[in-house]
Amino acid sequence: xxxxxxxxxxxxxxxxxxxxxxxxxxxxxxxxxxxxxxxxxxxxxxxxxxxxxxxxxxxxxxxxxxxxxxxxxxxxxxxxxxxxxxxxxxxxxxxxxxxxxxxxxxxxxxxxxxxxxxxxxxxxxxxxxxxxxxxxxxxxxxxxxxxxxxxxxxxxxxxxxxxxxxxxxxxxxxxxxxxxxxxxxxxxxxxxxxxxxxxxxxxxxxxxxxxxxxxxxxxxxxxxxxxxxxxxxxxxxxxxxxxxxxxxxxxxxxxxxxxxxxxxxxxxxxxxxxxxxxxxxxxxxxxxxxxxxxxxxxxxxxxxxxxxxxxxxxxxxxxxxxxxxxxxxxxxxxxxxxxxxxxxxxxxxxxxxxxxxxxxxxxxxxxxx
Amino acid sequence: xxxxxxxxxxxxxxxxxxxxxxxxxxxxxxxxxxxxxxxxxxxxxxxxxxxxxxxxxxxxxxxxxxxxxxxxxxxxxxxxxxxxxxxxxxxxxxxxxxxxxxxxxxxxxxxxxxxxxxxxxxxxxxxxxxxxxxxxxxxxxxxxxxxxxxxxxxxxxxxxxxxxxxxxxxxxxxxxxxxxxxxxxxxxxxxxxxxxxxxxxxxxxxxxxxxxxxxxxxxxxxxxxxxxxxxxxxxxxxxxxxxx
Numbered sequence: 001x002x003x004x005x006x007x008x009x010x011x012x013x014x015x016x017x018x019x020x021x022x023x024x025x026x027x028x029x030x031x032x033x034x035x036x037x038x039x040x041x042x043x044x045x046x047x048x049x050x051x052x053x054x055x056x057x058x059x060x061x062x063x064x065x066x067x068x069x070x071x072x073x074x075x076x077x078x079x080x081x082x083x084x085x086x087x088x089x090x091x092x093x094x095x096x097x098x099x100x101x102x103x104x105x106x107x108x109x110x111x112x113x114x115x116x117x118x119x120x121x122x123x124x125x126x127x128x129x130x131x132x133x134x135x136x137x138x139x140x141x142x143x144x145x146x147x148x149x150x151x152x153x154x155x156x157x158x159x160x161x162x163x164x165x166x167x168x169x170x171x172x173x174x175x176x177x178x179x180x181x182x183x184x185x186x187x188x189x190x191x192x193x194x195x196x197x198x199x200x201x202x203x204x205x206x207x208x209x210x211x212x213x214x215x216x217x218x219x220x221x222x223x224x225x226x227x228x229x230x231x232x233x234x235x236x237x238x239x240x241x242x243x244x245x246x247x248x249x250x251x252x253x254x255x256x257x258x259x260x261x262x263x264x265x266x267x268x269x270x271x272x273x274x275x276x277x278x279x280x281x282x283x284x285x286x287x288x289x290x291x292x293x294x295x296x297x298x299x300x301x302x303x304x305x306x307x308x309x310x311x312x313x314x315x316x317x318x319x320x321x322x323x324x325x326x327x328x329x330x331x332x333x334x335x336x337x338x339x340x341x342x343x344x345x346x347x348x349x350x351x352x353x354x355x356x357x358x359x360x361x362x363x364x365x366x367x368x369x
Numbered sequence: 370x371x372x373x374x375x376x377x378x379x380x381x382x383x384x385x386x387x388x389x390x391x392x393x394x395x396x397x398x399x400x401x402x403x404x405x406x407x408x409x410x411x412x413x414x415x416x417x418x419x420x421x422x423x424x425x426x427x428x429x430x431x432x433x434x435x436x437x438x439x440x441x442x443x444x445x446x447x448x449x450x451x452x453x454x455x456x457x458x459x460x461x462x463x464x465x466x467x468x469x470x471x472x473x474x475x476x477x478x479x480x481x482x483x484x485x486x487x488x489x490x491x492x493x494x495x496x497x498x499x500x501x502x503x504x505x506x507x508x509x510x511x512x513x514x515x516x517x518x519x520x521x522x523x524x525x526x527x528x529x530x531x532x533x534x535x536x537x538x539x540x541x542x543x544x545x546x547x548x549x550x551x552x553x554x555x556x557x558x559x560x561x562x563x564x565x566x567x568x569x570x571x572x573x574x575x576x577x578x579x580x581x582x583x584x585x586x587x588x589x590x591x592x593x594x595x596x597x598x599x600x601x602x603x604x605x606x607x608x609x610x611x612x613x
Contacts, residue, residue: 083378093444125386128442129403135383 002063002076002153002186003028004049009058011044011210018044020210021058031180031187035197036207036233042190043158045207049188050079050156063153073102075154078147082159084139086131086146092118093127096146110149117145120182121175137168144176148183155180157189161196173199194234198222206230223355228364231284231357237321237332239357242283246276246358252301255283255358258327265302265354272367276360281367284357287321290333291350298352306351310341322347397582401575404439407447411435412574414451426466430458432574434519436581454519461518469511476504505544509536512543516584521592534594535587542583550576 004026011019019041026032034042047053049060051072060067067075078099086095093114100110118124121141131139140160147155157176161169177200180187191197197204198218206213206221206229214226225231231239244255244262253273254261262283264273294303308324308331315337322333324347333349341347358367391399401408411432418428434454438445483497514532517523523531536543553576557567 088378091444094446122386126384128444129384131381132379133381133384136380138383139380 004063004154004186004188005059005061006045006049007059007061009045009048009060010056011041011048011053012056018210019048022212024205024212024215026186026188029184029186031177031189031200031202032205033189033191033197033201033203034205034207035191035194036213038192040207041210042192042205042207046156046158046188046190049154050077051075052079076152077154077156078150078152079156079158080140080143080147080160082162084131084143084163086139086142088131091128091130092123092134092142092145095131095142096149099146099150113149113151114145117148120148120179121145136164137172140164140172141175144179148179152185154186154188155183157187159191160189162191162193169193169196176200195236198234204234206233208233224366224369225284225357226366226369228282228284228359231359231366235286237287237334239284239286240331240333241359242285242329242331243361244281244283246273246279246281248277253277255281255356257283258329260304260306260326262304262351262353262356263302264358265299265356268358268368273358276358276367280361282359282361282364284359285351285353286355287332287334289352289355290331290335291352292335292339294350295352298354302352302354304351304353306349307346308349310343310345310347312343313339313341324349397579400439400442400582401578404578407435407439407445408574408578409570410447411451412569412571414447415573415577416569418451418455423463424455424459426462427455427459429466429577430462430515430519431455432577433515433581434458436574436578437516437519437585439578440582440585458518465511465514465518469507469514473504473507473511476500476507480504506536506540508547509540509543512547512580513584513587516581516588517592520588531588531591531594535584535591538590539587542586543580546579546583549579 004024006022006024006026009019009022009024010017022045034045036042044053048055049062051067051070055068062075062077087098090098096114096117097110100113105113114127115124118127121144123138123141123145126134126138126142131142134142143160160176161172164172173196176187176189189196189200201218203215204218204221205215208229214221214230216224221230221234225234225239228241232241242255242257242262244257246264247254247256249261249263252266253264253268253270255264256262262285290306294300308326310322311325311330312323314321314323318337320335320337320339322335322339322341324331324333335349359365360367390396415428415432418431419425431451431454435445435447435451438450479500480497483493483500487493487497510532513535514528517528517532517535553567553572557564557572
């Protein structure tokens with residue numbers, strides 16, 4: 001069993017609290033990712049789990065045992081660092097074997113485990129080489145191999161792909177996901193890259209300012225963000241935030257943004273909307289919910305015309321990211337690569353409000369959930 | 370001090386799995402460059418192990434064993450593996466060392482003696498050349514036997530037989546290696562005292578690496594030969610076969 005419980009876990013440096021009373025349950029064999037901007041406390045949390053940082057308060061339970069004061073080497077965990085942390089004077093084989101040697105494992109066991117890990121990671125041809133000859137991706141595999149040979153219950157990965165180029169990052173993402181399924185262990189992964197989080201995780205923990213904002217599956221985080229921070233952090237390009245006012249139009253409610261009526265979808269719980277009628281709120285609409293023409297599969301009751309001025313067109317190949325302006329507000333929308341719009345000219349678009357998000361302007365929390 | 374850190378952390382060129390492997394002198398140079406520092410440490414270990422003189426053959430065998438792992442591109446823990454090889458091969462290496470030492474010594478004595486007399490008697494050139502060839506062959510045989518001994522555990526006669534086959538099959542690479550070793554020591558002598566560091570740094574280990582590298586292919590080939598059939602392998606009617 002390698003389930004992990006963080007109970008009111010906190011970390012302070014003098015008067016400064018960097019992690020505020022985190023409560024988190026991680027299931028056995030789960031792939032969970034801590035994501036957030038730099039300085040949000042995700043790496044500190046990971047290091048507390050690893051035992052590299054002293055826990056200031058709260059409890060850390062691994063496999064049913066409280067491990068607050070247990071040394072790192074006795075926690076049955078293995079860590080992969082952002083900068084790989086390979087011993088430069090040792091060959092790849094010796095780097096991978098080092099942990100087992102410290103544990104006085106028999107020589108034949110070390111040999112077998114190292115070769116097995118090398119075979120899985122396809123680095124058998126590198127075993128007698130030193131890290132300085134290896135590329136970043138190869139070093140990362142060696143760091144993974146060094147963690148694997150110990151057969152730990154929990155793998156901790158601290159931004160392992162951040163030093164790699166974009167193409168290699170894509171390859172290694174898939175490798176790590178496959179590795180998780182193969183090893184059948186718990187993976188706790190830290191990253192600031194929300195694409196890594198969305199593509200790899202069973203669940204994502206979004207953190208900000210030392211606090212957990214939301215814990216959920218990637219799709220739920222994308223479709224049902226609990227506050228403006230999560231809504232803006234998850235998704236690229238990020239969600240457009242439109243200051244609006246809720247008004248009633250007969251049987252339906254609309255959000256009025258800069259003179260434009262954005263109909264609220266019928267499935268929204270109206271009891272949550274009623275207290276906000278006439279009040280300022282923030283409407284969140286994702287860039288892909290703007291279209292050149294009304295899509296045939298969308299309920300026309302959830303469509304509204306949306307005219308704006310084109311500021312900038314960023315062709316991405318498969319689509320165009322259009323920066324548009326509505327009054328003083330700048331938005332980003334995704335349109336097809338065939339969309340023709342000159343800079344400074346008006347663009348007649350249609351907005352689909354089916355997945356529109358509504359946020360309380362004061363608390364920034366979602367009104368809908 | 371970024372340059373100091375980057376010396377260790379800078380990303381390398383990477384090693385392609387499918388790149389064509391170097392062969393011959395290119396491979397020798399590549400391995401030498403990669404394992405250079407290990408060879409310096411190995412040289413020091415050899416000197417320490419050979420200090421007692423009687424331990425020279427065992428130290429030679431242990432050095433050969435380590436050089437074999439370099440040639441075969443396998444991982445080695447230098448001190449641990451050297452000590453293990455030293456104890457494992459001590460008696461065998463000592464016995465073969467004494468035997469070949471005596472034989473080569475006798476051959477060298479014959480060469481010197483015939484060379485001295487042949488100046489006055491041209492007829493003695495033939496025995497002189499014979500002595501030279503036999504002495505050189507004994508040297509080549511000794512090199513192949515050493516490499517085979519550290520590659521595989523074999524009975525003494527089998528070892529000698531396979532070493533002889535390897536020596537007849539590919540004598541030139543080992544002879545080139547022996548010339549390389551001679552050149553190393555010649556350079557040390559000629560450039561002395563500037564070259565005083567050479568024996569301490571790499572003469573022994575680099576020389577042994579050259580010998581193991583040159584003998585390795587022949588050793589692999591003879592070890593792949595099918596074993597001699599024993600009496601029990603022969604069919605019952607084989608004893609009655611008649612030559613036509």
